[in-house]
Amino acid sequence: MCTALNIPARVAHNEVYSVDGDQAPSFRTARRWKKWFREGREEVEDEARPGRPITKIIYGNIEQVRLLIDDDRYMTIEQMQEQTGLNYGITQRIIFNHLQLTKNYCSLYS
Numbered sequence: 001m002c003t004a005l006n007i008p009a010r011v012a013h014n015e016v017y018s019v020d021g022d023q024a025p026s027f028r029t030a031r032r033w034k035k036w037f038r039e040g041r042e043e044v045e046d047e048a049r050p051g052r053p054i055t056k057i058i059y060g061n062i063e064q065v066r067l068l069i070d071d072d073r074y075m076t077i078e079q080m081q082e083q084t085g086l087n088y089g090i091t092q093r094i095i096f097n098h099l100q101l102t103k104n105y106c107s108l109y110s
Contacts (some may be wrong), residue, residue: 009034057094061086065094069101 013030025033033044064084068075077091084091095101 057090057098061090062094062098065091066099069095069099 009031010027012034013024013027016030017024036044061084065080065086068080068083077088077095080086080091081088086094
């Protein structure tokens with residue numbers, strides 16, 4: 001609305017800041033959004049980017065790795081990668097940080 005009324009980004013930011021205080025977006029963000037709206041965008045959400053999506057360490061992935069280790073405690077991370085589709089670093093973090101297992105419990109390296 002501020003863009004359609006040609007209100008400067010600084011004025012719009014000050015109005016939002018007076019309502020939201022420290023929770024308000026920065027002036028730099030307000031200026032970027034104003035530019036986007038002037039260019040025809042209707043939302044401030046980031047656009048999809050090319051490339052591999054980030055793999056999250058979620059409960060389902062943790063449980064999947066735990067079940068693999070329960071079935072075969074000598075399974076390597078590479079074998080777990082093949083079965084889960086998770087990358088090496090994610091699998092390793094799940095084992096050490098989330099399941100809190102040590103090398104003595106499962107064989108991690110081929």
